Amino acid sequence: MSAYDDLMAFQRETEALSQVAGRLGWDQETVMPRGAAEQRGEEMGVLEGILHARRIDPRIGDWLAAAEPTDPVAEANLRHIRRSFERTARVPARLASALARTTSVAQGKWAAARAADDFAAFAPVLAEIVALKREEAAALANGGAPYDALLDDYEPGATADTLSAMFGALRPRLIALRDACLGADRQPTRLDGTFPPDAQLMLSEKLAAAFGYDFNRGRIDRAVHPFSSGSGMDVRITTRTDPTDPFNCLYSTIHEVGHATYEQNIDDAYLFTPLGQGVSMGVHESQSRLYENQLGRSRAFTGWLHGQMTDTFGDPGMDPDAFFGTVNRLHKGYIRTEADEVQYNLHVLLRFDLERQLIGGTLDPADLDEAWNDRFKADFGYRPSRASEGCLQDVHWSVGLFGYFPTYSLGNVYAGCLYAALRRDLPDLDAALAAGDPRPATDWLRDRVQVHGGLYRPRDLIERATGEAPSEAPLLEYLEAKFGAIYGL
Amino acid sequence: MSAYDDLMAFQRETEALSQVAGRLGWDQETVMPRGAAEQRGEEMGVLEGILHARRIDPRIGDWLAAAEPTDPVAEANLRHIRRSFERTARVPARLASALARTTSVAQGKWAAARAADDFAAFAPVLAEIVALKREEAAALANGGAPYDALLDDYEPGATADTLSAMFGALRPRLIALRDACLGADRQPTRLDGTFPPDAQLMLSEKLAAAFGYDFNRGRIDRAVHPFSSGSGMDVRITTRTDPTDPFNCLYSTIHEVGHATYEQNIDDAYLFTPLGQGVSMGVHESQSRLYENQLGRSRAFTGWLHGQMTDTFGDPGMDPDAFFGTVNRLHKGYIRTEADEVQYNLHVLLRFDLERQLIGGTLDPADLDEAWNDRFKADFGYRPSRASEGCLQDVHWSVGLFGYFPTYSLGNVYAGCLYAALRRDLPDLDAALAAGDPRPATDWLRDRVQVHGGLYRPRDLIERATGEAPSEAPLLEYLEAKFGAIYGL
Structure with a gap:
């Protein structure tokens, strides 16, 4: 496995979890029982926490440094992942959490x-x-x-x-x-x-x-x-x-x-x-x-x-x-x-x-x-x-x-x-x-x-x-x- | 935070994720578009993988060893967690994966x-x-x-x-x-x-x-x-x-x-x-x-x-x-x-x-x-x-x-x-x-x-x-x- 393959395998799971979070969002707006809001809030919070931890996982930085794109698709994938990783890294955890809370x-x-x-x-x-x-x-x-x-x-x-x-x-x-x-x-x-x-x-x-x-x-x-x-x-x-x-x-x-x-x-x-x-x-x-x-x-x-x-x-x-x-x-x-x-x-x-x-x-x-x-x-x-x-x-x-x-x-x-x-x-x-x-x-x-x-x-x-x-x-x-x-x- | 508190905080997230997985199961049997089955399979696989990793997380063993129940509720929680942890640990990864596949x-x-x-x-x-x-x-x-x-x-x-x-x-x-x-x-x-x-x-x-x-x-x-x-x-x-x-x-x-x-x-x-x-x-x-x-x-x-x-x-x-x-x-x-x-x-x-x-x-x-x-x-x-x-x-x-x-x-x-x-x-x-x-x-x-x-x-x-x-x-x-x-x- 190359660094690029490792990165993409990791990213694939993150994307799948992100789809799961999106599906819960749909559920919330269409079919969720009214009384479930608080419980769902905590479930979503846990899922978002896992997604956030994956997005700032330091291995991404290592993989990005080592990955060598061999075609335009790989190049575009790396561009997206790098951009998202760098953006996430620039926001201090304290600020991200204050923004979420506020x-x-x-x-x-x-x-x-x-x-x-x-x-x-x-x-x-x-x-x-x-x-x-x-x-x-x-x-x-x-x-x-x-x-x-x-x-x-x-x-x-x-x-x-x-x-x-x-x-x-x-x-x-x-x-x-x-x-x-x-x-x-x-x-x-x-x-x-x-x-x-x-x-x-x-x-x-x-x-x-x-x-x-x-x-x-x-x-x-x-x-x-x-x-x-x-x-x-x-x-x-x-x-x-x-x-x-x-x-x-x-x-x-x-x-x-x-x-x-x-x-x-x-x-x-x-x-x-x-x-x-x-x-x-x-x-x-x-x-x-x-x-x-x-x-x-x-x-x-x-x-x-x-x-x-x-x-x-x-x-x-x-x-x-x-x-x-x-x-x-x-x-x-x-x-x-x-x-x-x-x-x-x-x-x-x-x-x-x-x-x-x-x-x-x-x-x-x-x-x-x-x-x-x-x-x-x-x-x-x-x-x-x-x-x-x-x-x-x-x-x-x-x-x-x-x-x-x-x-x-x-x-x-x-x-x-x-x-x-x-x-x-x-x-x-x-x-x-x-x-x-x-x-x-x-x-x-x-x-x-x-x-x-x-x-x-x-x-x-x-x-x-x-x-x-x-x-x-x-x-x-x-x-x-x-x-x-x-x-x- | 006591070992028991740490364990329960970890467990709380696992339980919340498990509810998320259950909700996707409901979705699959009631409202999911027919053509989404394969994609959903992969999403569920990732979520189950995360749940499994949490269930065999070695920190659970440490927390269980150190936790001291102070009331019947804590005692029951520890009993459930210990039972589940020990059962999961007894099944070799190879066997669990063969069972899932078969x-x-x-x-x-x-x-x-x-x-x-x-x-x-x-x-x-x-x-x-x-x-x-x-x-x-x-x-x-x-x-x-x-x-x-x-x-x-x-x-x-x-x-x-x-x-x-x-x-x-x-x-x-x-x-x-x-x-x-x-x-x-x-x-x-x-x-x-x-x-x-x-x-x-x-x-x-x-x-x-x-x-x-x-x-x-x-x-x-x-x-x-x-x-x-x-x-x-x-x-x-x-x-x-x-x-x-x-x-x-x-x-x-x-x-x-x-x-x-x-x-x-x-x-x-x-x-x-x-x-x-x-x-x-x-x-x-x-x-x-x-x-x-x-x-x-x-x-x-x-x-x-x-x-x-x-x-x-x-x-x-x-x-x-x-x-x-x-x-x-x-x-x-x-x-x-x-x-x-x-x-x-x-x-x-x-x-x-x-x-x-x-x-x-x-x-x-x-x-x-x-x-x-x-x-x-x-x-x-x-x-x-x-x-x-x-x-x-x-x-x-x-x-x-x-x-x-x-x-x-x-x-x-x-x-x-x-x-x-x-x-x-x-x-x-x-x-x-x-x-x-x-x-x-x-x-x-x-x-x-x-x-x-x-x-x-x-x-x-x-x-x-x-x-x-x-x-x-x-x-x-x-x-x-x-x-x-x-x-x-």
């Missing part, structure tokens, strides 16, 4: 503060988290830029400067597009009516299968928040239903199918290796958003969906063109997760800028509420009146996720690049979509993106798939064309 | 052989398993009786001699009772009709709640084989439905509720310690069988159930007295799991005698089929014509479970003892049962048996609860009285 308490405080619309109740623990994350960022950065070091956890290789340039180009054109749409004479109507949840679930299963989700290696359950979980042969998704809003269920499902098929389509040979998962949050989100928006909310596909909804729920009272507008309708609102395709990134950009200030030390956590509302007013034209529709709406910061939000918009940017490229390669895609078959597009993504798992660096992967360096331009062009047509701009 | 293959061969009614296809791998189990038994026995060493895994402290004496007294009287029932003029009728599965499940949930199952710390799902899984705050059960046989679903549920409430009712202070689970298979089975038979199939409770079934499925076409006979009806048959209360133990006694011969080396595994059929003919009066209704009907031996079968009958014997004692203490029990409320009985069992978990040795626990040494006499008296009344003997 965020575990903070999540409950956040939920209570949000329910009570009481930012002041959350501010002190937020300040603790920010202080600890700043310390962690400095430790991880090792002399580099602290925020970038956090970002690197979710999007290896990305920097705030690159993202700022992209997002800076997005922001004014998204605002202009939003204003034009909302001010246009032509306005799509809302969907009215009630839609039985069981029928929504049946239709969403049909959509999942249409988008290539393999039910033999997955399943769909209901949960409070839709998510995708697991890798390899066991990738499960959840969805939810709202009787007055079938699009919530249907498009959540398509979105999670984008995440899940990415995991399902990774080369089987990478199972239980660092290459056996989606390579970054941004690339992951590019798949889910492309499935959901560029494909699922296209004129061609919504034409087919119009027929499906008519069959399932009865006449929607509008023709396929109007239905296309309804599916894509812009609306005012405070909540990121309810935002339409045009405004979604504005919600993200706001968070990106504020969290950089928090980590950079130029924004006092106690002032977050005001800073949020000021910025929101600047970007959206109206001001949140309650913390639950402002800075308390998302769970992320309470659990210590700083550097995560920008990957949502980066995913949209990547989706724009990938969609432009696949449309060039697939001139007849609309005919397939109009027949309810997105498979030419999802097969294209499978072969150029998904199958590779963690083999290439995120930006390189997108560039290999599209033939061009990633840029926000295709996303903007796509949005301006699509919404220009819907709103008659 | 039984994993054998289970598939058994299923195929049973489906094809082909004992010859199973005999060679059975011979391998028996050879390995004999080797394991000799290693565990450490000079003592090999079969007892296997039995001890499921029923600590039990010996084949004690069980033989009990079972020897059971056998002739059960045969005589069976013959008298089947030859009686008065014969209960079968239940006819079809019973919608969803309604069966709804009624079985009602029964589970009536018997004290806490849904806040558990859940019921469907599975091919009913089982109970987990300890503490997360104890789940499964059931199954047959449209023509609602009793299968209802009484399987009550049976599993007996197992599950035992686990749920153990003192919370014992969670994640060796005392935090049912103390033996025999005691576990005593709870499930007592819930199912002595309580669930009593005249008083079936009177209430008659009303429930009428409400749920419509008029059963018989009065409560006839319904009581129908629920308890004896019938000829080859299959243990389908046997009535009188004949069930005859099925078990046959297996107990044959497996002792296999482990003792006086029965060649190649001859098991013939030996089984001969013995079956002697006890039941008719002879199996197919291996699937003979020695291939149960999975146990294919997975290496030797010494497990007798705990089923021991459980029935214990149930007989406990039931006699609780009836003495609860003179008004029938009135509660007739109102659909077994809680006086289940509360009695909770306080005298279940709450103690693994604190007392199995026989001692029964003796403390009943005030008498365990004996088969109460079971026989109960069966003869109950079935004498039903069949007018």
Whole structure:
């Protein structure tokens, strides 16, 4: 056995245990009895402790020093393992444990503060988290830029400067597009009516299968928040239903199918290796958003969906063109997760800028509420009146996720690049979509993106798939064309 | 920290991981996607490897040598840990791994052989398993009786001699009772009709709640084989439905509720310690069988159930007295799991005698089929014509479970003892049962048996609860009285 073989055998077990931990997470969100929470907390704590001990096992350092990669797969495996090992080693045990303890308490405080619309109740623990994350960022950065070091956890290789340039180009054109749409004479109507949840679930299963989700290696359950979980042969998704809003269920499902098929389509040979998962949050989100928006909310596909909804729920009272507008309708609102395709990134950009200030030390956590509302007013034209529709709406910061939000918009940017490229390669895609078959597009993504798992660096992967360096331009062009047509701009 | 504290902290993590492994087992039997089997096998293998390494960790030996128990709980914890540590240490790694490998293959061969009614296809791998189990038994026995060493895994402290004496007294009287029932003029009728599965499940949930199952710390799902899984705050059960046989679903549920409430009712202070689970298979089975038979199939409770079934499925076409006979009806048959209360133990006694011969080396595994059929003919009066209704009907031996079968009958014997004692203490029990409320009985069992978990040795626990040494006499008296009344003997 070479050092590389030893390392990979050790890593294989760690990856398998990590899948086990993920499966328990699924269980917790879907089927776990309510009274089991405390017991499960201790079980997960033990499992996480074992995983942590394995991740900092000093033998990894020895193996890494001795291993000699002989092919690109081995090289990529070593790159991932080295990066993870070095990052883990840089965070002192005391800090890691303080972060775990504080965020575990903070999540409950956040939920209570949000329910009570009481930012002041959350501010002190937020300040603790920010202080600890700043310390962690400095430790991880090792002399580099602290925020970038956090970002690197979710999007290896990305920097705030690159993202700022992209997002800076997005922001004014998204605002202009939003204003034009909302001010246009032509306005799509809302969907009215009630839609039985069981029928929504049946239709969403049909959509999942249409988008290539393999039910033999997955399943769909209901949960409070839709998510995708697991890798390899066991990738499960959840969805939810709202009787007055079938699009919530249907498009959540398509979105999670984008995440899940990415995991399902990774080369089987990478199972239980660092290459056996989606390579970054941004690339992951590019798949889910492309499935959901560029494909699922296209004129061609919504034409087919119009027929499906008519069959399932009865006449929607509008023709396929109007239905296309309804599916894509812009609306005012405070909540990121309810935002339409045009405004979604504005919600993200706001968070990106504020969290950089928090980590950079130029924004006092106690002032977050005001800073949020000021910025929101600047970007959206109206001001949140309650913390639950402002800075308390998302769970992320309470659990210590700083550097995560920008990957949502980066995913949209990547989706724009990938969609432009696949449309060039697939001139007849609309005919397939109009027949309810997105498979030419999802097969294209499978072969150029998904199958590779963690083999290439995120930006390189997108560039290999599209033939061009990633840029926000295709996303903007796509949005301006699509919404220009819907709103008659 | 004392050596005892260190040992218990280590043990606590092991118990938590063991719960995780159990939860994955539940997942596998209920919700796991079919295509995930291979991946799950590897995940489970890694987790089991970690558990095994913890169980033979040499530090346990040091802690055990240094620990000084200061109270009965500590004494019981040390007894359990010492027993498990010494047993694990006695089995050479080579043998443990050969057993794991062989039984994993054998289970598939058994299923195929049973489906094809082909004992010859199973005999060679059975011979391998028996050879390995004999080797394991000799290693565990450490000079003592090999079969007892296997039995001890499921029923600590039990010996084949004690069980033989009990079972020897059971056998002739059960045969005589069976013959008298089947030859009686008065014969209960079968239940006819079809019973919608969803309604069966709804009624079985009602029964589970009536018997004290806490849904806040558990859940019921469907599975091919009913089982109970987990300890503490997360104890789940499964059931199954047959449209023509609602009793299968209802009484399987009550049976599993007996197992599950035992686990749920153990003192919370014992969670994640060796005392935090049912103390033996025999005691576990005593709870499930007592819930199912002595309580669930009593005249008083079936009177209430008659009303429930009428409400749920419509008029059963018989009065409560006839319904009581129908629920308890004896019938000829080859299959243990389908046997009535009188004949069930005859099925078990046959297996107990044959497996002792296999482990003792006086029965060649190649001859098991013939030996089984001969013995079956002697006890039941008719002879199996197919291996699937003979020695291939149960999975146990294919997975290496030797010494497990007798705990089923021991459980029935214990149930007989406990039931006699609780009836003495609860003179008004029938009135509660007739109102659909077994809680006086289940509360009695909770306080005298279940709450103690693994604190007392199995026989001692029964003796403390009943005030008498365990004996088969109460079971026989109960069966003869109950079935004498039903069949007018």
